[in-house]
Amino acid sequence: MKHINQDNVLKKMSSRLAVNQIFRALFFLATLFGLVVLAVLLYRVFTQGIGYLDLQFLQSVGSRFPEKAGIYAALIGSLWLMAVVVVVSFILAVGTAIYLEEYAKQNKVNNFIKVNISNLAGVPSVVFGLLGLTIFARMFALGQSVLAAGLTMSLLILPVIIVAAQEAIRAVPKDLRDASYAMGATKWQTIIRVVLPAAIPGILTGSILAFSRAIGETAPLVVLGVPTILLFTPASIMDTFTALPMQIYDWTRRPQAAFHDVASAGIIILLLLLLFMNSVAVFIRNKFQNRF
């Protein structure tokens, strides 16, 4: 006796296939939604901003007149900020990840730390801004300097890089570590000569994505009180500065419509910078993929 009636199977076949098509269409629409919104945004930004985008825009500082206003101070400020963020967050995060994955023993304290690092990644950036304001700006009296903002931004992206670095380190096959230990290498020799070279592509990809986040982040800078408009660029990390998102924010809230177009030009610069950084991340990932 058969349990499956072939006639019934055939009868239901077309409705099953129809359901499949419906879901396929739904998921396609979901994909389309984000893309369409992005396309509309890009179209608006480019049509508005392209007129202001010239060499003069790149070389000038802020101005009361839209046609004279430029991005120079903010761009240089952002680069200064990134210099601090890259150095501080990369060293601290990779150090933490190496400690947690390679040196730390599996015990309750270390597991607690690991879980909470992941939790930190979910804390809103405004909270990190307040933390920076309290500790770096006020307690250490760093004010609105590049250093204060850089340290705050580093705190913000640290958890993201730590988690990415931990995963990259964990993905290095145990075989390779064993081979190194079996030849009498110390833990540090094994880390620096086997684990890190194999893990560095993953670590870099995660880090660059985190840096991109830091470059576009506004809330912590607002909380810190970083000026929105500045007529000079910092000469050292102790100087005050302004950054791309702050400058854009300032332009968009001005009453004159022309400044909104200037803001669009600023957004284009910011997007180009982000696009460049993401391309570097993709390039690194592809170049080092399938190495083991």
Place this chain on the structure above:
Amino acid sequence: MQTIKTEINENIDTTGTKKPVYQTKQLNLWYGTNHALKNIDLDIMENEVTAIIGPSGCGKSTYIKTLNRMIELIPSVKTSGDIMYRERNIFDKNYRVEELRTKVGMVFQKPNPFPKSIYDNIAYGPRTHGIKNKKVLDEIVEKSLRGAAIWEEVKDRLNSNAYGLSGGQQQRICIARCLAIEPDVILMDEPTSALDPISTLKVEELVQELKTDYSIIIVTHNMQQAARISDRTAFFLNGEVIEFDKTDKIFSTPSDKRTEDYISGRFG
């Protein structure tokens, strides 16, 4: 139990010029609560090939990894008893594990070259121990690759990635890498189980050549292999040494019924 074990070791002819490299005395090992090695007593002679055979889970890999203390990388492991390497207790607090592993090399089950060039793979050990002179490194690399019988195959592409080699070649690279630290003992943990028959044969021939200069301990699943290449064979079962004797004797007239059952293929 202990008297039986002593008898086993007395069966072995220790007269002559050969000295033991390893003397294991009442070794016990636990993974957490799992008692994996029970009262192991084994003397391993220099310049011989000692094979360790037994069914899966009998503790043979655990034992060989204890000899260079790689087993300690597993956090839950606890040991008792002594292992004397050249008359020094390897569990002694003052015996640094890095020092032991400089004298005792290891070849693993799965070929595990580094994702580096062939040259850098072989030079890894010497560099670890502080050798920077390019000329010295060049000599070590050539000598080690010749020693592992793979020099002719790779001498023209020392700078290409070791991952481009076949599995059998990779395993001989790993043997060469092990020779490069100029060890006294070579531990081999099922070195041919991931290889095809031809590569296996090459590795076996290599083991035969290497025993004039090194003491070799080889874990193997393959009883024919043990019979072909080893001088002595230890049969492990459920964490105990059932029988340890000259290989000829083990495979012709084993004294224990369980050994006989295993080598004749009745279980395992």
